[in-house]
Amino acid sequence: MRWSRLREAATSRIGRVWLATVAMKLCVAALGARAPGWIRVVDSIGTIVVAIGLGYLLFRLLASLQRRLLWRVRRKLVVSYLLIGFVPILLLGSFFVLSGTLLLLTVSSSLVQTGLDEMVEDATTLATITAVDLGAAGAWRDVGAVLSRRLEAIDGRYPGASLAVVETSPAGATGASDTTAGLWAHAPGPPSSPAWLTQDIGGMLMTGAADRPNIVARAAQRIRVEGALYLVVVDLPLSEQVVARIQASSGTVLIDIGGGAGGDGEAVAGSASAMAESASAVAELASAVAEQTVELSPPAGPMETAGGLPWVSFLDLLDWSNGEHRRGALSFQVRPSVLYELLVSGGEFNLAGVLVVTLVLIGVMFLTIEAVALVMGFALAKSITGAVHELFMGTERVRRGDLSHRIRVDTQDQLGELAASFNAMTGSIGGLLQQAAEKRRLEEELRVARDIQMSLLPDGRVSMPGLEISAVCRPAREVGGDYYDFVRLDDRRLGVLVADVSGKGTSAALYMAELKGLMLSLSHIYQSPKQLLIEINRILATNLDSRTFITMMYAVVDLDARTLTYVRAGHTPLFYLPAYVPGDGPASGIQVLIPDGLVVGLQLDGIEERFAELLEERTLPIGPGDLFVLFTDGITEAMNEEFDLFGEERFGQLLEEHGSLPSQDLRERILVDVDAFVGDAEQHDDMTVVLLRIDDSLAGPVRTPSQP
Numbered sequence: 001m002r003w004s005r006l007r008e009a010a011t012s013r014i015g016r017v018w019l020a021t022v023a024m025k026l027c028v029a030a031l032g033a034r035a036p037g038w039i040r041v042v043d044s045i046g047t048i049v050v051a052i053g054l055g056y057l058l059f060r061l062l063a064s065l066q067r068r069l070l071w072r073v074r075r076k077l078v079v080s081y082l083l084i085g086f087v088p089i090l091l092l093g094s095f096f097v098l099s100g101t102l103l104l105l106t107v108s109s110s111l112v113q114t115g116l117d118e119m120v121e122d123a124t125t126l127a128t129i130t131a132v133d134l135g136a137a138g139a140w141r142d143v144g145a146v147l148s149r150r151l152e153a154i155d156g157r158y159p160g161a162s163l164a165v166v167e168t169s170p171a172g173a174t175g176a177s178d179t180t181a182g183l184w185a186h187a188p189g190p191p192s193s194p195a196w197l198t199q200d201i202g203g204m205l206m207t208g209a210a211d212r213p214n215i216v217a218r219a220a221q222r223i224r225v226e227g228a229l230y231l232v233v234v235d236l237p238l239s240e241q242v243v244a245r246i247q248a249s250s251g252t253v254l255i256d257i258g259g260g261a262g263g264d265g266e267a268v269a270g271s272a273s274a275m276a277e278s279a280s281a282v283a284e285l286a287s288a289v290a291e292q293t294v295e296l297s298p299p300a301g302p303m304e305t306a307g308g309l310p311w312v313s314f315l316d317l318l319d320w321s322n323g324e325h326r327r328g329a330l331s332f333q334v335r336p337s338v339l340y341e342l343l344v345s346g347g348e349f350n351l352a353g354v355l356v357v358t359l360v361l362i363g364v365m366f367l368t369i370e371a372v373a374l375v376m377g378f379a380l381a382k383s384i385t386g387a388v389h390e391l392f393m394g395t396e397r398v399r400r401g402d403l404s405h406r407i408r409v410d411t412q413d414q415l416g417e418l419a420a421s422f423n424a425m426t427g428s429i430g431g432l433l434q435q436a437a438e439k440r441r442l443e444e445e446l447r448v449a450r451d452i453q454m455s456l457l458p459d460g461r462v463s464m465p466g467l468e469i470s471a472v473c474r475p476a477r478e479v480g481g482d483y484y485d486f487v488r489l490d491d492r493r494l495g496v497l498v499a500d501v502s503g504k505g506t507s508a509a510l511y512m513a514e515l516k517g518l519m520l521s522l523s524h525i526y527q528s529p530k531q532l533l534i535e536i537n538r539i540l541a542t543n544l545d546s547r548t549f550i551t552m553m554y555a556v557v558d559l560d561a562r563t564l565t566y567v568r569a570g571h572t573p574l575f576y577l578p579a580y581v582p583g584d585g586p587a588s589g590i591q592v593l594i595p596d597g598l599v600v601g602l603q604l605d606g607i608e609e610r611f612a613e614l615l616e617e618r619t620l621p622i623g624p625g626d627l628f629v630l631f632t633d634g635i636t637e638a639m640n641e642e643f644d645l646f647g648e649e650r651f652g653q654l655l656e657e658h659g660s661l662p663s664q665d666l667r668e669r670i671l672v673d674v675d676a677f678v679g680d681a682e683q684h685d686d687m688t689v690v691l692l693r694i695d696d697s698l699a700g701p702v703r704t705p706s707q708p
Contacts, residue, residue, distance in 0.1 A: 579625025
């Protein structure tokens with residue numbers, strides 16, 4: 001993270017709060033014990049704030065390092081391959097090593113415990129057999145001989161074994177006559193009969209001095225003879241011979257056995273105390289291994305010098321004085337090779353050995369495959385990132401305008417095809433730039449053409465006493481084929497024209513300009529609208545394209561005669577909304593005027609005569625407030641996203657509802673309603689509407705209603 005960013009973070013609001021908190025904690029630390037209690041509470045809250053701030057700073061630092069170190073794709077792929085290939089191998093290897101070690105230590109601990117349990121079982125069996133012998137007829141008279149005979153039977157297996165017959169009183173006190181056999185070197189003497197002993201028992205206990213304790217497997221068997229209660233006590237010390245036997249059967253080397261302290265809350269049932277004693281035992285084991293102190297001397301042999309894994313196993317020790325069970329720690333070293341020989345070797349055909357060799361071979365194959373995959377991954381990463389780098393450098397060169405740069409194609413794979421496509425793309429960019437420049441030039445020309453076309457149309461508002469006129473034309477493209485115009489025939493007569501050239505675009509705009517020239521030159525010659533359209537049709541029929549025609553609506557308003565004379569050449573109807581005259585009954589609605597007539601410019605045999613024959617001229621009386629609406633089909637055929645048409649019926653209802661508005665406001669209302677109906681759909685045709693309202697200032701007699 002840059003120093004500027006650090007300064008920026010420090011001067012921010014959060015940074016200032018964090019710095020203030022750190023300063024406050026320094027002041028509290030300076031006060032020490034003299035700080036009041038409430039300041040210490042604030043100091044604790046400040047510690048939380050500082051910790052959160054440091055965590056946020058660390059997160060930002062790691063994010064910045066990640067962006068810097070992993071910006072290149074190759075580094076990302078290398079990290080990905082390491083996470084996918086190397087880290088799983090390391091984790092799997094660690095898992096199996098730890099699992100195998102734990103299994104090995106657990107099995108060793110179980111074997112050691114089994115050896116100790118075998119001692120207890122032998123002691124219990126010996127105590128039971130001795131009690132049976134003493135209970136036989138006449139045997140009680142020679143207790144010493146019975147004990148000596150039993151001692152001789154086990155002396156070879158358990159050197160230092162000791163037996164005793166202890167008399168107990170009803171209160172549990174020691175009897176007067178005790179008979180023993182053995183040296184009792186592991187203890188000061190035969191044990192007394194404790195008061196807590198109410199049944200036959202067997203277990204491990206620790207005897208001897210505190211500086212040199214001895215572990216003994218002791219069993220006690222009760223026997224009643226001649227009304228008196230006796231205990232047959234058997235002690236089997238953990239001698240060097242027994243230790244050697246346990247080591248040989250478990251593949252271990254015993255180091256030390258220690259007894260846990262007793263007392264309230266320190267029994268085996270207490271989990272917290274057990275955990276603490278376990279930790280203490282492990283620590284004692286580590287210390288014993290480090291200092292090479294071996295309390296239980298193992299027998300001489302190869303196991304004594306071989307390396308091993310230190311481990312601790314816990315065993316249950318009986319306190320003879322009060323009957324409580326305590327936890328003892330048995331520390332030893334595990335010899336994996338010896339334990340392996342004990343568990344899986346033997347016989348002519350060693351299936352376990354074959355399985356181990358097979359397992360090793362599978363592991364080697366797995367590691368080899370993973371190593372090959374990792375190498376291939378690095379090679380693939382280098383190939384991919386090299387191609388990506390070439391593409392990056394190529395795009396940089398193109399961005400700077402060097403269109404001659406080409407990427408070297410080294411492979412015949414998808415990356416090579418991508419490089420070839422990039423070279424082809426850069427080769428075609430020059431042509432695309434030329435096309436873009438040509439497109440901009442054409443767009444500019446179309447913009448100029450649109451401005452010229454709009455200049456050919458009147459501004460939409462014509463000032464003439466007795467008339468209120470408003471018009472608008474909205475092309476669907478840059479230029480369109482709709483055309484409207486106002487021709488002042490004299491001071492009291494006005495010609496109004498609305499036309500629609502078939503198609504859209506530049507050709508329609510050119511034909512519209514030609515039509516305007518004809519209207520300006522012929523409208524003053526031919527006073528009759530019908531004669532005017534007949535002459536225009538005769539001229540255009542020889543000039544228009546065979547696939548092009550024009551629809552027209554032309555009307556002449558005579559304010560002196562108070563009439564409107566109109567013709568329709570295949571165009572949309574003329575909408576007429578009469579003004580309401582008091583005394584004439586209810587107000588009449590919109591009237592749709594559709595006189596006959598063909599479109600202009602058709603190139604067919606005999607079409608001129610047919611055009612003149614079908615063209616119908618009508619004259620309509622007008623009065624103050626009358627509204628006439630001339631429009632193109634772009635209004636009524638406007639479609640929404642569901643391809644529904646705006647329609648003449650909806651247009652007529654709109655005029656009936658809002659016909660009383662001023663012409664300018666009514667025009668805007670029409671456009672707003674059409675846009676609301678169309679919504680997000682694209683405008684597909686030019687839209688033109690001309691509103692012609694007879695002003696209330698029109699003088700003269702009141703008109704007589706007549707059928708148009």
